[in-house]
Amino acid sequence: MKIATFNINNINRRLDNLLAWLRSARPDIACLQELKASDNEFPLRAIEKAGYRAVFRGQQHGPAKLPRNQRLAWLFRPENRCRDGLGTEEKMSCDGFLPGPLAQS
DSSP: OOEEEEEOSSTTTTHHHHHHHHHHHOOSEEEEEOOOBOGGGSOHHHHHHTTOOOEEOOBTTOOEEEESSHHHHTTOOTTOEEEOTTSOOEEEOOOOOOOHHHHOO
């Protein structure tokens, strides 16, 4: 299983770079930071066309988790959100475990 992170620093400006990286690196799960895009601006169709699912929280520092197959998608629960210490910024968290059969592609 390959899990990789990518500080995208504006997903729409670097979408071509992201898609090329996904094609070449083929991570099972890609974790993105710094989306700098709202939910409506997130390039969901392009991500799905590349063969990935997406769980994301559009915001300045927003994260996205891109699992390559449906069996891994259940690990990321978009409803798991919490507020920072000031109660102002929502953040997405994920939890789960990878038992053997789910880790196989």
